[in-house]
Amino acid sequence: MVEVRSVDTRERILDAAERLFMAHGYEGTSMRQITGDAGVNLAAVNYHFGSKESLMQEVFRRRLDWLNEERMRVLNVMEAEAAGKPLKPSQIVDGFFGTLLRMAGDERRGGMTFLRLLGRTLTEPSEFIRAFLAHEYKEVMDRYKEALFRSLPEVPKAEIVWRFHFMLGATSYAIAGTDALRLVTDWQIEDEDSVDRLDRLVPRLMSFLLGGLRAQLPQFSDSAAVDSK
């Protein structure tokens, strides 16, 4: 408040953009809305970020850098403790998805707002943001993928990859569902105050994910290889 304005300005733009992109999507949000909401001048976005696309990328980078580092750290700790033995599926799932969901409880890290933005963005195939996410995620994904392969040697790799996709989807909806999908299903979910909500959502989702990950293998109707190596 007493300090430089420009640091504040940058941060306020990012906060407003995160909120608005979450609510209306990238295309559905204008720079005028963003700067208006942030209480800064229209030209400030282009001055600080160069373009709307770069702003979007920075909105993600600000949160994903921390998240992916944390995921790496957690995995490293678990693998060190396991001393060469494979991890349990529940450890891996918690390291990847639990870390993500616990972010939602931390307002300094974007809280629910960022998580919902992430969830919706994963189904919005805008070329530039998809390419960006693919790059940001690659390293972490590869590490967790390997951990799962070692953890479930009897499950074909292709099956694990698919189930990871499915887990991403369930998690994405778990986040959005806390208020968005409530309308789609039109079901009243018992009210739980917002702090409590997340504490219950995490174990709920974990049970579901682990049940799916360890489910009986599918039977294909034709005779082709189930495990394509």
Add this chain to the structure above:
Amino acid sequence: MVEVRSVDTRERILDAAERLFMAHGYEGTSMRQITGDAGVNLAAVNYHFGSKESLMQEVFRRRLDWLNEERMRVLNVMEAEAAGKPLKPSQIVDGFFGTLLRMAGDERRGGMTFLRLLGRTLTEPSEFIRAFLAHEYKEVMDRYKEALFRSLPEVPKAEIVWRFHFMLGATSYAIAGTDALRLVTDWQIEDEDSVDRLDRLVPRLMSFLLGGLRAQLPQFSDSAAVDSK
């Protein structure tokens, strides 16, 4: 080709809109793109549908009417055959999600294009389309919800509702993932020709969904009621 043009025009607009909304989202698609792609005049959309919003609704209605009727029909048949006994979870899941996925194999019903549009729209909380979907889905949802309650009497209702949410998410990503999420995860999924792809996806997803639906119940860390009755 020899007949009236206007029927063709309407249908061609719907086809182009479905394709473009899927690829670029509602906000990201302009009427110029739609009419250009459809090979019709710019003014035709407003003549036939009144507005862009109404066009979007019609894109959904064209497919959802059939889908939801089919889901109802399948459920009615199964319940008649069960003669009062609860259905098996696998029957219910197949009736709801299997019917949806099998739509993807039927090009006359929109095929993969419509399914991916549906998947992405469920995470895009545009007010007008969400309200529309909530209305379109309500009746079917209630019927399937009841069937699941009866099928799994030992599972708290709140838990079933949540797991239904998670199943919707996994299914949504299963659809999109066939090419969109491939980039996000950057994993190469073994190539399977497109006809084969769906035949394998359905059993894969079904195994996962059933594993999640029937998973061990979560343990909450506090002592509050697990089944909030």
Add this chain to the structure above:
DNA sequence: GTCTATATCATGATAGAC
């Protein structure tokens, strides 16, 4: 029913004074 032409407005971006 289909077209051209256009009204009206919002968008992303920038130039240049301060």
Add this chain to the structure above:
DNA sequence: GTCTATCATGATATAGAC
């Protein structure tokens, strides 16, 4: 770094000839 003013473009929608 921040502001005002403005550009060029593209948006939805409509009026009116054919």
